[in-house]
Amino acid sequence: MTENARAVVEAARRLVRQRRWYLGLPLDRPIPDDSVAALERALAALDAGEASRG
Numbered sequence: 001m002t003e004n005a006r007a008v009v010e011a012a013r014r015l016v017r018q019r020r021w022y023l024g025l026p027l028d029r030p031i032p033d034d035s036v037a038a039l040e041r042a043l044a045a046l047d048a049g050e051a052s053r054g
Contacts, residue, residue: 009046016040 031037
């Protein structure tokens with residue numbers, strides 16, 4: 001992953017964390033905001049891909 005892509009992913013992670021904190025949502029509850037929820041799913045897919053590559 002390039003440095004720029006890494007920066008975008010980190011910014012997305014911060015956004016999702018802050019939104020969860022603001023809404024008081026635990027990790028097992030979905031985020032009601034569709035765009036942030038989609039971003040969270042994309043990050044989970046990236047994490048799964050990274051984990052499978054080892």
